[in-house]
Amino acid sequence: MALFRTIKLLGLALLLGSTFGCRELIHEILEDIQDQEEPTKFIVKIENLSEPGTLDTDRANGLIPLSPGVFALYKTPAGARTVFAEGKPADEGTELIAEDGLPMVKAEQLADSPRIGMSGIIEGPNGPILPGEPAMFEVEALPGYYLQIETMFVQSNDWFYGFDGLGLPLFDGDEPMYGDVTEYLALYDAGTEEDTAPGTGPNQVLAQGAGNVDVGPHDSVNEIRSAFERHPDFHIPATENVIKITIMPH
DSSP: OHHHHHHHHHHHHHHHHHHHOOHHHHHHHHHHHHHOOOOEEEEEEEEEOOOTTSSSSSGGGGOOOBOOEEEEEESSHHHHHHHOOTTSOOOHHHHHHHHHOOOHHHHHHHHHOTTOSEEEEEOBTTBSBOTTOOEEEEEEEOTTOEEEEEEEBSSSSSEEEEESTTOEESEETTEEOOEEOGGGEEEEEOSSBOOOOTTOSSSSGGGSOTTOOSOSOBOSSOSOEEHHHHOTTSOOOOGGGTEEEEEEEO
């Protein structure tokens, strides 16, 4: 990440120098590059804690698989909105994760965005994140950066986990975050498909035929909201009973 940032800044310097002859500006940019501290590396571990009977349903024995998902690193509110924004409609990439657990479109959107510093796909050993099969990935960040994820709550029509607000700040001042950060997660209803209670109904992905996508009536709300607030009448397991995220700087 540090090398990529240096290359981009050098390119900007050369462009400015050739276009405007701003040698002083080039000097300032190069000094800024030299003064940049080394980024901190973080290992992020996602565990599925659901057990048989976590949901009162025969589907998947009451377990709650987590889908392959995406992660993104950014520094600005615009970067946060590039991933998703509560109260706004889900884009195509978020919809595909939230409804069908398909991360490729969202991963491409994030990789192509200048607002995102680092991004990638989250996968368990066999794709989905199943109990006993944690997913891990690594990011590099400086103070001021945030982390965001999307992974589907598979026993649903269109729900996904992500960090609330702007995302997870990776530093408290200059000190890197570490340990269990599950408390910063939220469960979101993407607002793209009409909902039934977790583990029920014919249109949730586990009830669909292989390869079927975008199955079921569309949700009239058409905006991302908290699943707990939107469906107080549904039995939804507490987040800490389904997923655990640990962050480890090194």
